[in-house]
Amino acid sequence: MLKNYLLTPGPTPIPPRVLETMARPIIHHRTPEFQRIIQEVEEDLKYVYQTKNEVLIFTASGTGAMEGAITNLLSLGDKALVVRGGKFGERFGEICQAYGIEFVALDVEWGKTVDPKKIDDILKKDKKIKAVYTTLCETSTGVATDIEAIGRVLKNYEAALVVDAISGLAAIPIKTDEWGADVVVSGSQKGLMIPPGLAFVSVSPKAWQMIEKSTLPKYYFDFKAYKKALGKTDTPFTPAVNLMIALREALKIIKEEGLDVIFERHKKMAFAVRGAVKVMGLELFSPDAYSDGVTAVKVPQGIDGEKLVKIMRDKYGVGIAGGQDELKGKIFRIATMGYITATDLIVCIATLETVLSEMGYKFQLGSGVGALEETLK
């Protein structure tokens, strides 16, 4: 018999209160009952986004909204600046390519964070850049980006600031309005604690002006259609009704605890994880720019990283994430967001110790859990 624990940076576990709401009979989406759900969800999303802007809701995974953040903002001939410090930064570049948008790639070594000054330097030279694409938490490397500093740079330019906060929202702070983030993209299956299937974007007045002029092709992710529908408390297409109901409950839970309390909890948990792995002799992958939502750890010499993740999952029921692309087998990642609790971390680090020890890694068994407990208490 196996009991499952999920500590991956998406999907994340779902609170029972949320799960229960999804078992209720389906309701029709063109009804006053569903309109109330749209209203509540919209209001609470604004709270989580810390914005007065509209937050548009799509039935899609997060990437759908990333694509929309390109096709709605830009026109053929426009240029973009894409910060690429991991798999998800690269994705913005891939989408630009798919739509024939020329972009300047600001490549950042994986595990490091972007220097906002470099963005300033590029924008100073290239006046054709209309939007800067960044990632709040680069989930593939466990790196957090200083969006506030980038926002300060962008205040001096016309270019819009786009932030992929798919794994960052409700996990680590993002002050959409205060930091001047024009378009903030997110998804349902990470800090928001519901299953995959919903994507979100907040859109600033400045971004709406760009959207008015945008000529790139779009249909399903046409932001204007969603704005128009939202104005009538409606959706342009059939929404994921049950996910919306789940989201309403998840947002209630978030509001009850309070964003600041949540961020402090994640911070403490991530700090404890970093401390625990270091005591075990392991190295952090991004020691200078870590995110408090996910911790990336280097797989020690002589250990098969893919096998480590597989044994933890298949033999012990503990799901952590491995590395992606060039980091395959080289790192593993432990999430500290959403419904992942301190108790889950104790289970996770204890299992990590068990499996590493089984695989022949030499360290003091129990040292990681001990350090974790010291920090968490």
Ligand SMILES: *Cc1c(COP(=O)(O)O)cnc(C)c1O
């Ligand atoms: C998970 C994630 C994505 C991809 O989202 P999907 O829901 O898989 O489309 C994009 N960016 C970041 C930073 C992510 O963490």
